Structure formats: structure tokens, C-alpha cells
Amino acid sequence: MTVVRDIHEDYGAVFEERGERALPRHFGRPVRTQRAVRNAVGVTEHAYGVLVVTGDDRREFVDNVVTNAVPESDGEGVYALLLDAGATIRTDMYVYEAGDRLLCFLPPERVTEIAAEWRENVFIEDVEIAEATDDFAVFGVHGPEATEKVASILHQSGAPDAPLSFVRGEIYDHGVTVIRTDSTAGEEGYEIVCTTDAASDVLETLITRGLNAPPFGTRVWEALTLEAGTPLYPDDMTGRVPNVLGLRNALDFEKGCYVGQEIVSKVENRGQPSQRLVGLRLDGDADAVPAIDDFLDVRVDGRTVGEATRAAWGGAVGAPIALALVGYDTDAEAATLVTGDGERDAGVVDLPFIVGSDRSERAPRYE
Template identity: 55%
Template sequence: MTVIEDEQADLGAEWTAVGDREVPADYGRPDRAHAAVRNVVGVTEMPYGVVTVGGDDRVEYVDNVVSNDVPTADGEGAYALLLDPQGGVELDMYVYNAGEQLLLFVPPGEADALADEWREKVFIQDVEISVATDDFAVFGVHGPKATEKIASVLNGASSPAEHLSFVRGRIASVGVTVIRTDAPTGEEGFEVVCTTGTTVNETGEERANAELVFDTLLNQGLNAAPFGRTTWESLTLEAGTPLFESELRGRIPNVVGLRNAVDFEKGCFVGQEVVSRVENRGQPSQRLVGLRPEAVPDSGAAVFRGDEAVGEVTRAVESPTAGEPVAFGVVDFETDESNLTVRVGGEEVPAELADLPFVEGSDRSARVPEY
């Protein structure tokens, strides 16, 4: 369950399951919340699983497993993948160097299995792996006014400027870490991390850290709108950001064009041989594309060129910004715009290939597919 259930309920949250977490789907007006993020700023709870890795060999251990270089300096982060031997994505994650430990943000429900698997592979290295999901609350702050929002409530530090860098400061007397995101919504973005303990506020009242931080992010300084998972889905799709649950799981990174998550010169991670072979061949067999169908298809709906099935839809929404259906599809690499259709409700409707992102915001997602 969310770390701030009562506060979310008071705002009128409707709930949905994401991995092993219950989080707000929306607060009754998802389109309105979507517009608030696109035009000003919004706040959402990020239901990450959290794994910490300590010990003298922590950087070397994780670096030998994931697809990207693990940062060696405190205050830096990286987006990386855990691949299977066939090069398929088992997990995506953010890896942050927090000084004496690495902090890993993984998809909801995946932290325990990851920690168990890695513990079994530790032999003589000095590595300590722990699940810390219940110890942290993470809130996303996104929108063209996100930097202004953070500046209005953060004390003791300036907003971090570089993607996936972070600073430490205080919000409402609570110690926080503020991370500059890699813009998954296509807007300026930050994640505010605090522990799930309690703090005595300025009036002498003891309150949960997460409650204080969430309330401050919504109501102090520049006001922000709360938004839930429904809006997260529509924002990230408009921004051209593939997500683990719908686009990444099981696919090799070359197919989804996820170049920011892989160091192709690195030769010491599981699945590297497959990824490098596809890279050296020049193109994968499939690619992730944007589609503009005439109606919203279900995930898994077939994509046709003429009478030939050439792929499937991974995610689709009625775009609140564009006012029309938009979708991600994985299709044969050479698929062009001629005579494309998608299946909706048992019938085939016309669709066009679309440039990504669908919507240009105040920042560009680092995950927009590149080939």
C-alpha cells in the first residue's frame, strides 16, 4: 500500500495495483491532472522497490551485472538494465551512488527477488544487499514549473541541474534527497526521497516524514496538482517513454531503442553478447514505433500491413494533449506507413506511423527510442 494512504484517500484517490503496491490510479479527474503537469507542475507517488548495496566491492559487483556503467562518485546516478542470457530485459533500474552505499530503484514488486538472486551470487566480495522498500518514500515532481516548485520548498541546497544527479537538503524540516530525473514525462522532473520515519514539525507536532513532504510539495510555495498512475501512463506515452511493464520486459534493448541504458562497449554483463551482436549487425528484427490509430486499441492488439501481421500494440491511450488516440507498437523493423491497420474490437482500423515523442514538453525523455 502507499506510504501515505490517509492523505491520498482524503484527496479522493481511486486505487490500482502496480506490482505489489496499491497506489492512486487517479483523483477523479485524470485529464485535468494531465493538463496540470503539461502546463504547470504535478506531484505523484513513485512506487519503486528499493534495494541497497553496501560493502567495499559494491560498485564493482553491480557494475559487473548491469548493462550500463555504475557511477563511482557520490551524487551521481545511471539508468541500467538487468538482462537474461538471451539479451532480454529482466529489470530496468536507476542506480544512485549515495556515498557508502548504492541505492537501486527497481519496478514495484521486484526488489525481494532481485536481492535474493544477487545474495546467492556473492562469494568472496565485500557486498551487503538489503531490501529497503519500506524505509523510503519517493515522490515525483513533473512539469515545466518543476524546477521552480522544488526551489520554492527545498532548503539547504539548490535544485540539481544534471539528469540523474542529486543533492541533499530539507523540505518541511525533513531531510530529503532530490534527484533530477531523465524526464520520463517529457517535462522537467525531480524525485524527492525521504525516509519513512517521523519528524517533529515547526509547531511541535510529530508527523510522518512522507506526510510532511507530500503535503509541502502539494501546497507550499508554488502549488502543485496530485496525479496518479492513469496520468503517469498517458504522460509517459505522449513523451515516447517505454515502460518496463508494457514495452521493456523480455525484449532486447536494441528492439526498444533503449540506447541510454546500455554501454555497448562494456563486455562484462549478462546478455552482452546478444546485444552487441545485434548492434554490430546494424539493426534488430523489430523496433518500437509510435502509432496514431483511429481508435484506441487494447494492449496486444495486432498491427497489420495489408493482410500481413507485422507486430502488436504494447500500450495505447486517448491522448489528453493531442486529443486523439496514440499508441506504442513493436513492429517488423522495415515496416513503413503503407496500408497500416490495428485491430480494435475485432475490426481493423487505419493507423499511421508517428514521430516520437508525440508531445514536445519542457524536457526530452532520455528513453525516446533511437536506432
């Protein structure tokens, strides 16, 4: 559950339940708020489960099981995946080197399972794994004016420049860690990490001090990331081979082995995965977004070529949009989306739909 529900309620939040967590779905007028974030800056609460990995062998231990090289220098991070034996995605995560420990941020519903699994695999290594989800709050600051917003309220440090690098500073007399994101919303972005007892003061400061930054919820976040061509866990990722999603920023083929690496490498060496991620643009207004409770078939000339994974109102596009996985060789400018309410005509769009003040590092790249 959010650690600052009272503040969200003060701003008119409508909540949704995700597993055992309650997060703001929206604060009213989500279409207007989405436009405000694209034009300036907004603030949201991100839901992460947190693992703290300590011990002299922590880097080697984590590096052996994730798809990217674990950073060695304090203040650096990477985006990585955990794969199963078939090389499909179990979950994604961010791994940060924070001096004498690694901080792993992953979906909250996976943190207990992964912590238990990692502990079972510690033998003679000097490694300890602790869950710390309840110790931290994480707030996102996103939009073309995100840097100015952070600079206006952060003391004792300047905003970090490199993606997934971080600095330590103060907001409202509380110690915080400020991470430059990998621009998953297609805009400049930062994540502010603080202790839960500081969360109320930090969130209130983010919203009301310096540049105005309205709060937004998961509905706007899903739309922003979809416009940016960013696949999200679990809807776009679970059970997929990472090459299919074009997630090149999550893979380091030069590092040591991880589960499923051989299969992923073979797909990479062939140069052509079985599917690729594309966008679909549909006709209609914000009330015409198709419901995707399950994957919807995508057809070209009456033949099923793939499936849509999620949809949202693309405010910057001015139309309902969706992400879809289609056959890699599919070459069509138009398709049909089969919904529960009938068939919908759609234009096929190479991702991202838009590039704002920054390009999402997760937007698909196929080489």
C-alpha cells in the same frame, strides 16, 4: 502499498492494486489533470523497490550484472537493465552512488527476487545487499514548472541540473534527496526521496506550498510517458532485446561483461534490430482508447507487421495513442490496429509524439 494513503484519500484518490501495492489510479478528471501537468506541474507517488548495496566491492559487483556503467562519484546515477541469458530484459532499474552505498531503485515486484539472486552470487566479495523498500517514499514532481516548484520548497540546497544527479536538502524540516530525472514524462522532472515517517509532511508540502501542484496517479503517468515515447516496465519491456526499444541510454558497450552483452553487441554491430518502437495515432476522444489487455496485432496492407503494447489518451496530441513494435523496415504512414472490438485505422508516428520542456532520455534512438 502507498505509505501516505490517507493523504491520497483526502484528495479523492481512486486506487488500483499492483501486486501487493495499492497506488492512486487517478484523483478524478484525469484528462484535465494531464493537461495541468503538461502546462505547469504536478506531483505523483512513484512505486519503487529499493536495494541498498554496501561494501568495498559494491560497484564492481553491481557493474558486472547491469548494462550500464555504475557511477563512482557521490551524487550520480544511471539507468540500467538486467538481462537474461538471451539478452532480453528482465527488469530495469536506477543505480545511484550515495557515498558509502549504492541505492538501486527497481520495480517493487522484482526486488525480493533480485536481492536473493544477488546474495547467492556473493562469494569472496565485500558486498552486502539489503532490502529497504519500506524505509523510503519517492514522490515525482513533473512539468515545465517543476524546477520552480522544487526551488520554492527545497532548503539547504538548489535543484540539481544534470539528469540522474542528486542533491541533499530539506523540505518541511525533513532531510530529503532530490534527483533530477531523465525526463521520462517529456518534461522537466525531479524525484523527492524521503523516509517513510517524513512522507506525509513532504507530500503535503509538495502539493500545497510554493507553486500549486495537483496530485496525479498512474493513469496520467502512463499517458505522459506514452506521449514522450518512453517505454515502461513491464508492458513495453519484458522479454525484449534493448536495441529493439532504442534504449541507448541504458547501455554502455565499453564496460565489462554482463549477462547477454555479447548478443546485444552483435545486434548493435549489425546496425539494425529486428523491430523498432513507433507510435500509433487513432481517431476518437478520451473514451475511445483501445483496451490492451494483451498485445494487439498491427497490420499494414493486411499483413501483420507487429504488435501494440499499451495505449492511452494523448491529451497533448488530442487523440488516442499507442506504442507498437513493428518490423524495423516497416515503412508505412498508416496501419490497422486489431482490437477486441474490431479494426481501428491508425497513423504511424515516429517517437516521441511530443517534446515538452525536456526530451525523454528513454525515447527510442536508432543509429
